Amino acid sequence: xxxxxxxxxxxxxxxxxxxxxxxxxxxxxxxxxxxxxxxxxxxxxxxxxxxxxxxxxxxxxxxxxxxxxxxxxxxxxxxxxxxxxxxxxxxxxxxxxxxxxxxxxxxxxxxxxxxxxxxxxxxxxxxxxxxxxxxxxxxxxxxxxxxxxxxxxxxxxxxxxxxxxxxxxxxxxxxxxxxxxxxxx
Numbered sequence: 255x256x257x258x259x260x261x262x263x264x265x266x267x268x269x270x271x272x273x274x275x276x277x278x279x280x281x282x283x284x285x286x287x288x289x290x291x292x293x294x295x296x297x298x299x300x301x302x303x304x305x306x307x308x309x310x311x312x313x314x315x316x317x318x319x320x321x322x323x324x325x326x327x328x329x330x331x332x333x334x335x336x337x338x339x340x341x342x343x344x345x346x347x348x349x350x351x352x353x354x355x356x357x358x359x360x361x362x363x364x365x366x367x368x369x370x371x372x373x374x375x376x377x378x379x380x381x382x383x384x385x386x387x388x389x390x391x392x393x394x395x396x397x398x399x400x401x402x403x404x405x406x407x408x409x410x411x412x413x414x415x416x417x418x419x420x421x422x423x424x425x426x427x428x429x430x431x432x433x434x435x436x437x438x439x
Contacts, residue, residue: 324379331375333368356423367423374415381408 336342344365346354355370357363384405391398421427 328372328376331372337365374412377408378412381405
């Protein structure tokens with residue numbers, strides 16, 4: 255059998271199997287002047303890494319994994335690394351001695367500010383979990399709708415709360431209220 259007949263037979267075999275062409279084969283067919291017959295796909299045989307000694311460790315449940323991820327996420331969102339590095343005060347006070355929960359600048363924070371923001375962000379992630387859970391009750395429309403609405407409420411509440419916290423921190427809310435009083439007061 256000649257090489258031309260074998261290549262025709264190989265092409266016919268590939269046409270019979272749907273999706274058997276690799277990207278490299280398709281590129282070679284469409285651009286023969288680029289690759290030619292010089293470049294070919296390497297065949298790599300990886301060594302077998304089976305060992306006769308096997309360690310059987312218990313695998314944790316998905317719920318435990320999710321809880322651990324949420325704890326790590328909560329600690330990172332509170333600014334734990336910032337607290338360790340900068341050692342800021344837990345809460346501040348203004349010149350009159352009144353408690354101040356927000357640090358006046360955007361680049362610094364009090365400990366309580368980071369914890370409150372993390373709790374609020376945690377509520378948003380719970381809202382996204384509720385959105386996911388609503389898809390599991392597709393055949394019970396009333397329960398799915400209640401869970402879906404609860405998820406959306408948590409997400410919208412979190413967004414509004416974080417925007418308000420940022421506006422208070424940057425003094426934008428105070429300027430807005432002052433401008434409002436100037437116009438209507």
